[in-house]
Amino acid sequence: MDTGKLTTWVDQVQPILLAFGLKVLGAIVVFVIGRWLISMVTGLVGAAMTRQKLDPTVQRYLVSFITVSLNIILVVAILGYFGVETTSFAALVAGAGVAIGAAWSGLLGNFAAGIFLLVLRPYQVGDYVGVGGVEGTVLELGLFGTTLTTPDNVKTIVGNGKIMGSDIKNFSANPHRRVELVAQLAGSADAHKAIALLKDAVSKVPNIAKSPVVDVEILEFNEFGPKLAVRPYCHTDHYWQVYFDTNKAIADTLGAAGFPVATRPLKIYPV
Template sequence: MDVKIWLASIAPVATAIGFKVVGGLVLYLIGRWLIGAAIGVLSRVLTARNLDATLQRYIANILGVGLNIVLVVAILGYFGVETTSFAALLAGVGLAVGAAWSGLLANFAAGAFLIIFRPYKVGDYIVGAGVEGTVTEIGLFNTLITAPDNVAMIVGNSKVSGDIIKNYSAHAHRRVDRTAQLAFGVDPLEAIAKLKPALAAIPNVISDPAPDVEILDFNAMGTVLAVRPYCHTNHYWQVYFDTNKLIAATFGAAGYPAPYVVEELRGGKAKS
């Protein structure tokens, strides 16, 4: 009988707690759906206004963090937690965490400056903070860079902004620097005349500025040519490798000998 009385007494409490938990779960799910919908609407509005993709992601991240904090406070208030005290506690914790994680705040501030001053944007190919690749995302604290070998690299915004940044996408074209070694006895002017028109025929090599082929240096093997076609950054590696193939094919078709070192011996004679 005591057990029945006890069960009867706690049943209303358990039922109330159960409804409370279910209500909190429903509130959470509805809140998450509303947050996703709000971010989606904001993204569509910003896209319709042709706002830069980098800035869109940054604003969406800030909105998402803010709305999630509001949702947590609302759920705590629903469960009877004094939200005013919680807000004060949250502010105090935020201050303590901010002091301890000053690096994160520095990254956050650096991210804002990256958005404002725009040394690079999403889609640019850059070198900075010791890494190289295409900028995939500029987040609240980090920049995501995808390397040419498809490895994702996450770098703190403050580290990137505090370093020298090379932005290869800042201009319409980029120069590909290659060299071609000629053997002694090969006429460099003839080699230049063969290479220049062939370079212009490589896919994605632009005509303005026209490809450069000039005498760069002389060494123990003969003459060194500078071979420099121009292309868009997106086609850099394709033009780079095609230029190497072109040099080998052109010199092979012309019958140029392989370069070799000529050494001066005593008595004025030379050996190779």
């Protein structure tokens, strides 16, 4: 090979190789610094969520999502630094994101709703709630669904998206709960005497709250006679025991006092 031509070729290639080497070195420096910044950001975000006592599962998901997103941005930036056309790559990533989002729309909706439930905390494990048309005790508040045990002892999972899209009733949020019952009297019965007797009898039912006191009032008048509203208060844990025991107290009290049985009045039709 001609020595002169070789020298000329080396002289021409050398600046190109030097420039490329500097770019590679710069890319490595950017990658190392970028990775360090990503670690620092995710560490700060994780620490902030820990201080806010956010659920550990949510923390892992959010930190992973932020880490992946920032790493993609870093790689795209490095490719752009090398002069690689990143528009198509960005469009591909966006298209893949749209496709995944469309395929997993229900799951992603439940996931997003789960994040809000974990942050807002309208209820917690152990509470008796009504969510998504289902009542029960909360066993687990997950990212995609809330697990309940219903009063008839059935394990039920309700999607978080359905929960956030409907009313949420937390029966354990307040110190007591009112039990709604009625007592039907005959038209000839002494309503005031019945009210006094029921207030005394129902107030002796176990686990009834001392304050507020038991309410017994005339609710309405119907074709049978006066209907009484009987409303004791109790803790949610004792709701059904108070409910059934109060019904027994109503029946026993009115029966022992000799109150007439409410019957439908006889209708006389013209001949």
